[in-house]
Amino acid sequence: MSRKARMFNKKASDPKNRPDLVLNHLELQAGNIVADIGSGGGYFSLRFAEALGKDGVVFAVDTNPGFLEFIKENAREKGLDNVKTVLTSEDSLSLPENVDLVFMRNVCHHIPNRTAYFGELKNFLKEGGHIAILEYRKANHFTFHGLFGHYIPKEEILTEMTQAGFQLEKDLDFLPEQSFTIFSIKLPKKRPDYTRSHI
Secondary structure: HHHHHHHHHHHHOOHHHHHHHHHHHOOOOOOOEEEEOOOOHHHHHHHHHHHOOOOEEEEEOOOOOOEEEEEEHHHHHHHOOOOOEEEEEEEEEEOOOOEEEEEEOOHHHOOOOOHHHHHHOOOOOEEEEEEEEEEOOOOOOHHHHOOOOOOOOOHHHHHHHHHHHHEEEEOOOOOOEEEEEEEOOOOOOOOOOOOOOOO
């Protein structure tokens, strides 16, 4: 299991996948709370933990207990005590209700009924929070994600997130294999206040 986790981390950290630029666009602040859903080997979970400082918290969320144990061990080795692991299933989630950022990298294609799942995420975001989605684009059949259908067209993600009550904040196009979109909760339009006199 640790071999697979290391493989995930090697790919996530590959310079061609621009991990430093991904982090820059997330605009994390010290003390933030981040949920890394589908954390895999934990490369980004640990990068987040370092960026957030001792007052921040990272929830590494995965369906695989072996991956979560690997993340715990790595966090201990690095002296990071602000990483908490959460074992979850593909269709349920339990998090605190004050998350600043939900980060999902190459995980959405595993989730059934994504629109409902995205809608559920609103319950965990604090006001002004964001959801960042990195997802494989459609590729030729000679790549792993192309062969096994492990991708979602960006337009589909935009549609599903809009239906779930989110609005697009950033649409970034610097990754070689993935789309990268950041969303916030769509606020209702303010109605004119007709109670005030305009005379």
